[in-house]
Amino acid sequence: MERAEDVKKHIKVYLWVFAGLVIGTIVTVAVSNLQAGVALGIFIAMVIATFKGSLVAGFFMHLRTEKKLIYFVLGITALLLLVLMFITFFTIGDQVGVQIVPESAGHSVH
Amino acid sequence: MEIPYTVDAHPETGLHNSKIGIWLFLASEVMLFGGLFSAYILLRTGSLPGVWPLGSDILSVPIGTFNTLVLIISSVTMVMSWASLKMNDFSKYKLYMGTTILLGSLFLVIKIFYEYIPKFSHHHFPSTDTFYAIYFTLTGLHGLHVLGGILVNLYFWGPGSKLWKTEPERFSNRIEVAGLYWHFVDLVWIFLFPTLYLL
């Protein structure tokens, strides 16, 4: 359990994290105005979102110093999330007689 | 027999029950939003070329950015309310928690009155096209989560805070757990905002 003195130190960190989040938000919006192209745009936006997300999770949700059990649960969840997203994606992309082209999803369903 | 480890940490895991409970719940929430995100990815990559609109052409980026900041600040005040309890300052807790609730409500008010209603009045409904469908569904579900968080926080701000007098340790645990949920809702928005508004 955290004691009062430790918590005081935390508060300073929280304010730094807050600054980081605000800057992250501004950068995302600014970058999106550059019209960097769809693929690069998605990549940059997701990198910044992941950075901001890990700030929130790491500091506000105290994941930086959490117990093993929580890491374990979240690890499984992350793994299954990847399975859900990517294997589904690959499977829908991989159709008999159809190339992975944008037209496929609307018309390949029989 | 009492149920053990409602307040104290279990010697092996180092955690009290509700902390494990909330993280398990958040794990399931990750899968819930994960399912929706993969639906988004599949529908977008599967759409005909040129059909999927750019979010920033349709949605208001300034309003979205402002709302993002509102949620981020509310996350800070949420964590501050927990820190205040840890420093035994109950009146500051009340202040920070109240601010969190107000900010959460502000988020919803902006969402509804400055985003949803103007869209409806321009006859843009979920049924208009797949972009609007996914936009309304994702933000709507996120909005419901915000609403749920506000209600929980209201309880801990009002009647629920009586517990502070009798069991302060347990009460601050509860605030920590409520905070974890609130930060998660913020986290979802951090991914939703660029996905829907900017890309």
Added chain:
Amino acid sequence: MSSAYHDEGFWRKYVFSTDHKWIGIQYAVTALFFLLIGFCLILVMRWQLAYPGEAVPIIGKLLSEEGMLTPDLYNSFGAMHGTIMIFLGVVPLAVGGFGNYVLPLQIGAPDMAFPKINMASYWSFFVGGVVMLASFFMPQGAASSGWTMYPPLSVIQTTGETMWLIGMVFLITSSLLGAINFITTVIQLRTKGMTWMRLPFFVWTQFITSFLLLLAFPPLESAAILQLMDRLAGTSFFLPSGLYVGGEVLNVSGGGSPLLWQHLFWFLAHPEVYVLILPAMGIVAEIITNNTRKPLWGYRSMVYSLIFLGFMSFIVWAHHMFLTGMGTTMAAFFQTTTMIISIPSVIILSAMFISLWGGSIRFSVPMLFALAFLPMFGIGGLTGLPLGLASADIHLHDTYYVIGHFHYIVAPGTLLALFAGIYYWFPKVTGRKMNDSLGRIHFFGTFIGMNGVFMPMFIQGLAGVSRRLYDGGTTYLHAQPVLQWNEFMTISAILLGLFQIPFIVNFFMSIKRGKKVSSNPWEATTLEWAAAPSPPIRHGNFSSVPEVYHSPYEYNVPVNGTVEEFVPQNKVLEVE
């Protein structure tokens, strides 16, 4: 819960109870009721299949004016039979009922970690069940596009489909709350000395099952939300462009993907298969080791297999979708994972068979059911292998073969195990034993009846009879040589129903009149038998906190030079 054990009013004690034992009983009784309803639905359908177009006896007038089952009702009954049996019958009984009642007792916990959430879980299930049943009385009838709710059909179908989705959201919520509770309880509330490798196998199965529920259900919830939007807000998540309904293009924006639903659905529904079977395996393992009077063979390898099985169940789901035009690369991937997942199942099944080796078996009623589970599950599992291979699956997928296969898993498999569990733990719940003779009649009738119903399905399926035919194949030339089985299966189903009467009579009679028993009538070793017979509701589970000194199944083990018949986990042994 500091003020927990005061005397409380009727409502708090028996309706909105927070005691895991009472919630378990509530779950079990509700689930048994739903199982009966689901069975009645299929009886009517089977009548139609055996005697197409003939009036259904007794209840015919309720169904239509001519007294026969109309095609629309047939579809509704089929969809709701699946839904009710899986989501309202077997899972609530296996997880909600047995899990709630037995799991805290077996780990020596005073209650679940979150008693109020446990109560919410039951009532959410209850509301979900009521919504599902209410859908029968909607203007156009209940959901009728199969228990899988495949769009686009399900989106353009009757209002009952909306009710199905809403009911499903409640059921998913219930499962999530339950799963959170179970996992936290097992992690936090194991009593002193109850290490992970001393957990009874039943607890392990419930633990893994809970993880499956926790992480597999949310994608279905998101899919249900999307389909609700499709139905209520007019979106097209699952509706492709240019969809024709009744000869006209459907007036929707289009651009959706029906396959997306199938992926999200089966991402849940394959782990769900293991949710159905794992608790059954747990129950059977408990009963087999107790009745062979020797330790469970290969306990550790069973536990590791279980964990592996739980994980693998998340990456096999698209083997339900080989017919969707899946390419060979991904088909090969899912075939491979499907073949791999059969390995841990076979390890568990083999370990249970080997456990019988050299035991002095007591053929008690629960043991009869548990023994019957083994070959039945074996048949169910082995007939699944051809379905896991894409080339064979393309021939078999839409035939009765599939119906036969999965019913061998859940009906003669899981249901027999659940009956075994009811006979086994009945003395703990009520303090009285169920009648042996009635139990044996029930067992043999059920065992023969179930095989009579499901075995011919393999024959029909291999002959190519489609599983979705209203007339059972009467109008198809290739179905003619196997048509006579329809009548055989229907008569078997009716007999199966009749043989449930001794069970129902036995169940209710034994609550009041069964033979009174001590706290440990089966001479078992696990902790639930250390609690009082019929442990009182809302007064804790044990008179004092039990402490565990042994692994779970110490039957006939050498102790200090002699052989102890059985060593309960909490028994202190003097070491010389």
